[in-house]
Amino acid sequence: MIDYSPFWDTLKNSTESTYTLINKHHISSSTLDKLRKNRPLNTTTINDLCRILDCKIEEVCQYIPSEDDQRL
Template sequence: MISFKPLLKTLIDKNLSKTEFVEMMKISSSTSAKMWRNEYIAMKIVDDICKKFECALTDVIEYVPDEQK
């Protein structure tokens, strides 16, 4: 599964709340809800996040094998 846990750490490092992040990125509420539930979202959004924060993909998402849920 894909986890957005690294994004939460990135937000903490940048002193941003989830709400501030969603507003800054202009992400829909349904997309943000999917992110916080570790569900799939469009790669374009992940790309936009990496561009905005000038960070690596690993600062946004990580792969977690299903047996580690």
């Protein structure tokens, strides 16, 4: 499972807020909802978040093995 909890810590420690992400950087509220619920995001969005927050990808998301993962 991809977990986005690092994103919230990174955002908290940045000068940005959910308000600026939506209004200044045009990140949709649905994207923020996906982040809250650990729903899939495309890599372009993750790239945009890294650029906006000037951070590494591991400061936005992490992989956590889960029994709920799809079988390969």
